[in-house]
């Protein structure tokens with residue numbers, strides 16, 4: 001019999017042991033906090049009897065843990081000296097769903113990954129908090145009924161001290177104000193009653209959450225006026241303001257839209273009995289009926305708590321038993337640090353700048369699928385704009401549903417899926433590029449849209465598995481999207497981007513065809529219609545001229561920013577598919593060149609380099625993503641285009657590991673306008689990539705192989721892609737930024753694709769012959785051509 005089974009059997013009547021029985025846990029070590037003498041006596045005895053080591057976290061790690069840690073459903077194996085404890089998770093997958101592991105992944109991704117992969121977790125001091133949360137999740141999943149536990153350690157929100165803390169914070173923090181959830185309870189007459197006669201107050205339905213949200217929105221739009229409306233005075237000079245909104249309530253984390261808005265989340269916990277006692281000494285209107293606490297408030301709390309843990313990350317749990325002063329000091333200190341970190345966003349300490357350069361208004365693009373797609377292009381693009389002050393200057397376009405044959409739902413859905421696909425592709429490509437050995441320690445800059453466009457155009461002519469790979473590789477789901485929908489969505493995106501007037505933006509594609517090569521007319525038609533493709537005939541056998549023609553075209557389209565996309569070309573090339581993008585925008589808030597100074601940029605801890613650092617102090621759109629400890633600055637141009645700069649606290653690699661499209665959406669959504677002193681280096685970078693290996697690695701190997709099926713381009717001549725080249729440039733200065741990129745897809749006949757190489761770089765023989773008379777005119781060997 002294993003030790004775990006014995007242990008369980010012996011304490012079968014103990015409630016905690018019940019749990020062990022239910023989780024069939026075996027233990028070699030028990031983590032606990034002995035100083036507070038909270039170890040359950042039967043367990044202590046059992047541990048002794050079965051030689052289970054009790055590890056005192058407080059004395060050995062200096063970590064004060066809650067007493068419930070003793071219920072830890074892990075099998076910890078400790079090592080001595082206990083610098084590091086290895087905890088093995090007990091393998092019981094069905095009771096420990098990944099969902100719950102995900103709940104806490106934001107805290108330390110690496111550890112959780114290790115937990116998921118190897119069932120082991122390296123626990124260091126700072127991770128104990130995490131484990132406590134993890135424990136909560138596991139316990140909830142196992143359906144532990146805490147009522148049966150002798151140590152009633154339930155936390156509670158009501159009467160935790162929220163109002164007390166909020167009022168004290170408000171007094172200490174200048175320009176702060178409170179919005180309390182209690183003020184939004186619905187009228188008693190509309191609150192539901194259960195069969196016991198208990199009013200169902202502790203649910204979101206009992207609250208006017210919409211009213212609460214609009215109040216919060218009005219603060220977000222203009223906190224200064226909001227303070228004035230509350231008869232509160234602003235205590236700072238204009239331009240220097242930091243406003244703090246304290247939202248307090250017993251169900252605020254359960255309301256998604258509200259919860260998402262918060263920069264910091266605190267949860268005041270108190271034990272069940274203290275909570276019951278505090279609640280009993282308070283009078284609510286209407287007053288709690290006898291038995292209300294145990295009959296309604298308590299069970300409802302259990303549900304709310306579970307729901308909250310399922311949906312909310314990043315809560316700081318506070319021990320509400322601590323003194324009011326201690327709690328206040330802690331939260332005040334924490335909030336002050338948060339404010340400071342929001343104010344000091346200096347773009348100078350990253351390994352290299354991680355730049356999201358793009359057009360984030362794409363979510364607003366209208367699709368034009370269906371009848372006469374062309375006809376509707378661009379209509380309604382510039383009217384019906386909203387200006388959202390609080391998010392800087394994002395222009396949002398509302399859907400115009402009133403066009404003749406427009407089918408907004410179908411087309412918008414297609415466009416949405418294409419935009420999603422493009423976003424996913426952008427991050428996959430970024431991750432592939434940064435992982436390439438050639439790109440280590442180098443700036444990385446490219447145009448995902450240019451690559452997506454070139455490959456989507458290529459996919460028009462692809463068939464079978466080649467098409468499937470391209471489609472999937474581009475992030476499109478073939479069960480939800482057709483090629484036609486992709487074409488139409490991209491056409492719509494191109495049209496909309498090319499129509500922008502506040503910035504100089506042009507994007508398009510071109511086809512260079514060998515004079516004897518005749519692609520399918522349908523392919524050419526689609527290229528022209530959907531991809532704005534211009535067509536040219538060139539003689540690829542005259543390589544110098546062909547290279548010159550393409551480079552000149554790209555140079556013209558990118559205003560000279562990219563003028564040598566093609567360096568060499570095989571004379572057997574039959575088609576060159578090109579996409580380009582050029583962007584030039586002026587900052588909405590320009591930097592003053594007088595403030596640009598030489599300053600240090602830290603490439604890494606040991607590599608300082610001098611750069612021209614631009615600087616300006618103004619109101620900027622910023623967001624601090626706590627989850628990944630990254631500050632984001634959004635620099636707007638005079639249009640819906642903006643540049644996002646993301647500055648991670650813990651090095652770029654940690655950001656690159658987790659970054660995804662959802663982060664961009666989140667950042668974009670929650671940017672707030674604040675006064676910042678911003679420092680951004682001037683820069684002028686160019687990059688060149690060969691994407692052949694990268695794209696193969698992203699699941700698109702067939703386009704380069706003998707198995708390529710481009711019968712949609714040509715049926716007579718079997719062709720394949722021999723190279724996908726990408727170049728990009730970025731110039732950032734005080735006035736604005738210019739960025740350009742081009743992607744070239746070289747298409748060759750399959751039979752000629754592999755040009756064999758013969759290089760006379762070692763001793764060889766020479767024979768000079770007259771073919772007619774078969775006479776050997778000269779003969780010899782060359783051993784060292786350098787010798788005269």
Ligand SMILES: Nc1ncnc2c1ncn2[C@@H]1O[C@H](COP(=O)(O)OP(=O)(O)O)[C@@H](O)[C@H]1O
Nearest residue numbers: 157158159160161162163164278320322323324
């Ligand atoms: N840290 C604390 N220690 C002891 N009592 C507290 C503490 N914080 C609040 N209280 C008391 O608990 C009761 C409820 O506090 P309150 O702030 O109104 O809670 P909530 O807003 O969470 O319902 C009040 O009587 C208050 O004085």
Ligand SMILES: NC(=O)c1ccc[n+]([C@@H]2O[C@H](COP(=O)(O)O)[C@@H](O)[C@H]2O)c1
Nearest residue numbers: 157158159182185201202250284285286
């Ligand atoms: N303010 C009201 O209109 C009202 C009415 C009845 C019950 N309650 C109680 O208020 C509690 C929430 O407030 P506290 O977090 O301040 O305790 C809920 O548990 C709810 O049962 C409030």
